[in-house]
Amino acid sequence: MGMQLYRYISFEDFINLVINNKERYVRPSSWDDKYEGYLFTRIETREDIRQIVSTMYYELCPGNYYAISDNYFKMWHSKWFTYVQCWSRHPETDAMWRCYSYGDKAIRIRTRKDKLLAHAKKLFPDKSKFSISLKRVSYDLGEETAMKQTIDSMRKSPLVYKSYFHKRRVFKHEGEYRLLVEDVSSYYFNHLTSFDVKSEMKKINDMVDDEKIIDYLTDQIYTAREKLRMTTSEKDAVRLENAGNISDFLEGVMVHPLAESWYVDIVKEICQSKGIEFDGQSTIYKLK
Numbered sequence: 364m365g366m367q368l369y370r371y372i373s374f375e376d377f378i379n380l381v382i383n384n385k386e387r388y389v390r391p392s393s394w395d396d397k398y399e400g401y402l403f404t405r406i407e408t409r410e411d412i413r414q415i416v417s418t419m420y421y422e423l424c425p426g427n428y429y430a431i432s433d434n435y436f437k438m439w440h441s442k443w444f445t446y447v448q449c450w451s452r453h454p455e456t457d458a459m460w461r462c463y464s465y466g467d468k469a470i471r472i473r474t475r476k477d478k479l480l481a482h483a484k485k486l487f488p489d490k491s492k493f494s495i496s497l498k499r500v501s502y503d504l505g506e507e508t509a510m511k512q513t514i515d516s517m518r519k520s521p522l523v524y525k526s527y528f529h530k531r532r533v534f535k536h537e538g539e540y541r542l543l544v545e546d547v548s549s550y551y552f553n554h555l556t557s558f559d560v561k562s563e564m565k566k567i568n569d570m571v572d573d574e575k576i577i578d579y580l581t582d583q584i585y586t587a588r589e590k591l592r593m594t595t596s597e598k599d600a601v602r603l604e605n606a607g608n609i610s611d612f613l614e615g616v617m618v619h620p621l622a623e624s625w626y627v628d629i630v631k632e633i634c635q636s637k638g639i640e641f642d643g644q645s646t647i648y649k650l651k
Contacts, residue, residue: 364415365475365476365478366451366452366476367454367474367475367476367614368450368451368452368473368474368475368479368540369451369453369454369455369473369474370448370450370451370471370472370474371447371451371454371460371463371469371470371471371473372463372469372470372471372472373468373470374465374467374468374470374547374630375611376579377470377472377616377630377633378471378633380606380613381407381613381634381637381639382637383601383608383635384540384547384604384605384606384609385604385605385606386602386603387514387601387602387603387608388446388447388448388449388542388544388600388601388603389446389448389570389599390442390443390445390446390447391403391445391447391527391615392417392442392443393570393599393600394577396507396530396531396534397597398509398526398530398531398612399425399514399527399530400441400445400513400524400526401440401504401509401510401513401526402413402415402438402510402513402514402526403441403442403495403526404442405510406435406438406442406508407587408421408437408583410615412435412581412584412585412588413559413577413578414510415435415438415546416431416522416577416581416584417433417577418510418511418514419431419435419514420573420580421516421575422511422514422578423517428561428564428567428576429561429564431580431581431584432557432560432561432564432580432584433557434517434523435584435588436553436554436556436557436584436588436591437523439524439588439624440523440549440550440553441523441524441526441527441545441589444542444545444547444549444601445524445527445544445545446542446544446545446546446601447517447527447542447544448530448541448542449537449539449540449541450474450497450538450539450540450541450542451537451540452538452539452540453537453538453648454473454548455471455617455645456536457647458536458589459536459537460619460620460645462537464610464619464621465619466630467619467621467622467623468619468626469619470616470617470618470619470630471616471617471618471645472595472613472616472617473613473614473615473616473617473642474510474602474612474613474614474617475612475614476497476540478611478612478614479612479645480495480497480499480542480572481590481611481612481644482607482611482612483495483497483544483608483631485540485605485611486606486607487544491547491548492547492548493544493545493546493547493548493617494544494545495542495543495544495545495546496524496541496543496545497541497542497543498528498538498540498541498543499528499539500528500530500534500537500539500540500542501528501529501530501531502529502530502531502532502534502535503529503645504529504530504531504533505580506531510581512529513526516529524543524643526608527540527541527543528543529642544556544632553591553620556587556590556591557587558586559587560583561588563583563592564580564583566579567579567580572600578604579620579637593619609639610638610639611623611648613639614640615639615640615641615642616630616634616640616641616642616644617642617645618631618643618644618647619631619644619645620644620645620647620648620649621648628641628645631643
């Protein structure tokens with residue numbers, strides 16, 4: 364049997380999942396923590412682009428101008444076309460109930476790792492359009508070294524979205540696993556844009572000053588990126604109107620330890636009507 368995973372959601376999300384049969388995956392770059400996929404939050408302005416180009420030029424792929432362009436547009440894609448659901452390996456903790464209390468109305472749903480991954484693959488069955496990953500988060504991201512760590516990870520793996528599996532230690536209490544869905548069908552636009560940038564790089568052959576080369580690369584990428592923006596969705600989430608058979612993965616439901624009894628009864632009745640295991644109300648604060 365697979366490892367159990369848990370997720371804390373609002374009553375509205377619970378109703379959407381259980382009654383309306385809807386699910387959603389959220390784009391990490393829309394979250395409050397701007398260290399999420401650190402470099403992905405630093406690719407918008409010309410100044411940001413120049414810093415990234417400079418770091419790649421000197422550290423990641425020195426002398427390989429083509430790789431600099433390809434890597435930038437991989438990051439652009441990972442920012443705008445990657446969506447995530449967050450789960451925890453902890454059955455329950457005080458920190459999780461408090462962080463995701465939703466006014467003492469939070470609902471904890473549970474599943475198993477293998478069931479969750481199989482369910483996601485049913486929701487996104489076309490491998491030519493979607494890439495799916497379910498991995499444990501590492502709490503090893505340093506605030507002062509975030510850019511270097513992200514650049515180093517790009518040296519080790521072509522999968523740029525792996526940055527989303529690293530967070531700062533301040534979040535370690537979450538014990539998080541992330542279910543990540545990447546829309547790979549839009550890669551074509553990124554490849555085409557990077558090709559346009561690389562077609563202009565023959566002009567670099569006449570340049571000898573490193574900083575001027577970096578300025579030129581920055582200008583080319585920034586200009587091409589603005590053209591690419593029209594292909595980008597501004598939506599912060601992917602909303603699925605048909606979440607399939609939720610009994611394939613949803614094993615149980617628990618209610619916030621401080622929820623009022625009438626609310627607990629409502630959630631229990633919904634679970635019973637849908638044939639879902641009701642794990643009761645959390646007793647984390649009660650004397651045993």
